[in-house]
Amino acid sequence: MTARVGCDLQAVAPVAQALAHRGRRYLRAVCAPEEVQDLTGGGAGMPAPESVAGRFAAKEAVLKVLRPEPDDAVPWPHILIRSGPGGEPRVQLRGTAQRLARQAGLEGWSVSISHDGPFAMAVAVATESPGDDTDAGASTDTELSCGAGAAGNP
Amino acid sequence: MDSTAVETTVRSVLADQGKLSEDAHSIAVDADLYRAGMTSHASVNVMLGLEDEFDIEFPEERLTKATFTSVQSITEAVEAIRND
Numbered sequence: 027m028t029a030r031v032g033c034d035l036q037a038v039a040p041v042a043q044a045l046a047h048r049g050r051r052y053l054r055a056v057c058a059p060e061e062v063q064d065l066t067g068g069g070a071g072m073p074a075p076e077s078v079a080g081r082f083a084a085k086e087a088v089l090k091v092l093r094p095e096p097d098d099a100v101p102w103p104h105i106l107i108r109s110g111p112g113g114e115p116r117v118q119l120r121g122t123a124q125r126l127a128r129q130a131g132l133e134g135w136s137v138s139i140s141h142d143g144p145f146a147m148a149v150a151v152a153t154e155s156p157g158d159d160t161d162a163g164a165s166t167d168t169e170l171s172c173g174a175g176a177a178g179n180p
Numbered sequence: 181m182d183s184t185a186v187e188t189t190v191r192s193v194l195a196d197q198g199k200l201s202e203d204a205h206s207i208a209v210d211a212d213l214y215r216a217g218m219t220s221h222a223s224v225n226v227m228l229g230l231e232d233e234f235d236i237e238f239p240e241e242r243l244t245k246a247t248f249t250s251v252q253s254i255t256e257a258v259e260a261i262r263n264d
Contacts (some may be wrong), residue, residue: 040199044221055228086220096245096249098245099243099244100244
């Protein structure tokens with residue numbers, strides 16, 4: 027069994043600018059509806075840029091673990107970072123992201139997010155077992171929900 | 181709008197949103213934009229800027245790293261979407 031690790035550093039300022047300039051449209055480009063619900067509490071307001079930057083860093087960290095080919099379409103809303111019961115970040119994958127994880131036999135996902143001033147960073151880890159290409163054409167309607175044992179947001 | 185006009189608009193969007201370390205108006209048409217400093221987050225804003233400028237919507241299958249790798253690849257994608 028081999029571990030795959032991905033990390034990412036995201037500046038908060040460009041996220042704040044995108045939220046101010048494009049609002050919900052930007053959010054929908056990077057987040058699934060469930061994530062928008064998590065971030066806004068179902069209200070009409072905008073989430074804190076730091077929170078969105080942390081999630082984006084986590085999505086990028088997960089993407090680095092998935093190692094897509096340049097022609098693989100992995101929309102950001104297909105890599106979901108949800109909050110677990112204790113507030114810890116959890117990974118859910120859909121579509122091509124889910125297919126790539128299954129093909130590589132990735133399981134046991136953990137993701138951790140941290141913030142400090144103008145930056146947010148995240149680390150994602152998954153264990154790699156022998157691939158299962160039989161799922162390559164599987165439906166993208168189902169989700170791969172991966173628990174996270176990480177420290178979570180500070 | 182011909183291909184040259186599309187490319188010019190693509191370069192303008194890259195100049196506004198791409199966070200490139202090079203001049204988007206003069207960067208080689210096949211230069212790797214990620215090597216030129218465009219981050220994944222910047223590519224999201226590039227995509228949204230292109231949608232605004234061309235009144236298009238990028239379908240999910242076009243949301244690949246390859247689509248946003250160069251001025252040429254973006255221009256080709258925009259033209260393909262406009263012709264769909």
